[in-house]
Ligand code: ADP
């Protein structure tokens with residue numbers, strides 16, 4: 001498999017409303033290699049969500065190319081994009097996006113359901129994934145019975161369960177108090193350093209971004225800084 005998980009080449013995204021054209025991303029080029037941990041930051045309106053949608057195969061660019069694992073995705077249709085999203089990208093959201101009334105194990109199993117794994121394989125893989133986030137003792141708890149930090153760990157276990165090429169985290173600490181947020185960041189760093197997970201983390205919080213080994217800053221749809229710490 002390609003050493004490059006992501007390669008954006010001259011990517012622009014223009015939103016057209018009746019009144020105006022908004023260039024939300026303007027000729028953006030950047031690549032992410034396997035094993036990197038990249039924090040993407042910028043003020044409100046800078047284009048973070050637009051970038052997340054493109055990198056997450058939730059939308060396609062107006063112009064430019066996007067390669068995922070070495071394969072073009074900017075030309076894919078809805079079905080092709082959906083397959084990449086389920087099989088190659090693990091999403092972690094600010095609000096966890098778990099189903100509150102099914103067990104942690106079943107939440108983590110969901111991507112395996114869509115991919116057609118047997119019941120036995122689903123249980124085995126979901127348990128292994130919960131163990132990776134140190135929640136092996138909470139498999140039958142429902143998210144509604146868990147703390148915010150535990151919920152986010154279940155969401156991270158779900159993101160890991162397909163062994164994706166990329167973990168894409170959107171403000172993963174945004175709904176957590178500072179102490180628990182720091183624990184979640186530590187877990188993400190550990191998954192990157194010790195288990196080789198490739199992570200792109202989007203945050204408006206500069207202090208969080210600055211902790212990442214590589215920081216990409218965007219303003220008005222352009223990359224204004226791309227630095228290694
Ligand atoms: P951020 O997530 O950094 O706050 P966004 O990517 O949401 O930035 O927005 C970048 C720019 O694109 C902003 O000017 C925003 O108003 C505009 N924008 C975002 N989504 C749409 C849309 N669906 N239609 C029109 N304009 C949009």
Ligand code: MG
Pocket residue numbers: 048049050
């Ligand atoms: Mg946004």
